[in-house]
Amino acid sequence: MTEKPNYFDLVYQVVKEIPEGRVTSYGAIAHYLGLKSGARMVGYAMNAAHTLPDVPAHRVVNRQGLLTGRHHFSTPTAMQEALAKEGVKVEKDQVQNFDQVFWNPEIELSI
DNA sequence: CGCCTGACGTTGC
DNA sequence: AGCAACGCCAGGC
Numbered sequence: 001m002t003e004k005p006n007y008f009d010l011v012y013q014v015v016k017e018i019p020e021g022r023v024t025s026y027g028a029i030a031h032y033l034g035l036k037s038g039a040r041m042v043g044y045a046m047n048a049a050h051t052l053p054d055v056p057a058h059r060v061v062n063r064q065g066l067l068t069g070r071h072h073f074s075t076p077t078a079m080q081e082a083l084a085k086e087g088v089k090v091e092k093d094q095v096q097n098f099d100q101v102f103w104n105p106e107i108e109l110s111i
Numbered sequence: 112c113g114c115c116t117g118a119c120g121t122t123g124c
Numbered sequence: 125a126g127c128a129a130c131g132c133c134a135g136g137c
Contacts, residue, residue, distance in 0.1 A: 026119055036120090041133060043118035048135095050118085062119060069118030 007033055011045040012052065014105050018059045021087040022103035023095055025063050032105040047072065058082040065098030 014029050026042040035041055042060075049055035050072055058079040062068045070079040070093060080090040089096035 027121095030119080035132090038132065038134095039119040039121095040117070040131095041119090044134065046118050057118075060118075063121095067118090072118060 007035065007038075007041070008045045008048060011042055012049050012055050014109075015046075015049065015055050015057065015060055017105070017109065018056060018103050019108075021101065023059050023061050023065070023083065023088060023098070023101050024103045024105060025061060025065075027063050028104055028106070029060070032109070043069065056082075059086075059103075061095055061098075065095035065102075067093040067095070 010033050011029055014032060015024075018024055026046075027039040030036060030039040030042045033042075046055075046057045046060060046069060050057050057069065058067075058073070060069075067079050067083075067090065070076055073079050080093065083090050083095065088101050095101060
């Protein structure tokens, strides 16, 4: 990695703006950054963000509200535990009331 | 330098 | 309504 892609930092910033007790989806961030087809890239960026303490990757889930990246955490339950502590109900790796805790950057950040 | 994999999403069948 | 395949792009080996 000769350089760190700018959009990586963009993803980090958006994720860092996620309020406690709220979650967002990769596609939402991707679309917000213009990476409409780069949802994968967002997740990929998250992989690097995983090393940054300021990037709550546990608040980022997929479109289904499913904790797809929980396996990348220190423990398979770390993501669920973190969300549960913030008030987000997680059952079987699935976010409950996903539509209620969903945080849309395009709206919350007023684009 | 080339191939493969990968925290997703969407469309088609 | 559920399952499968494709598409996008970048990093790692």
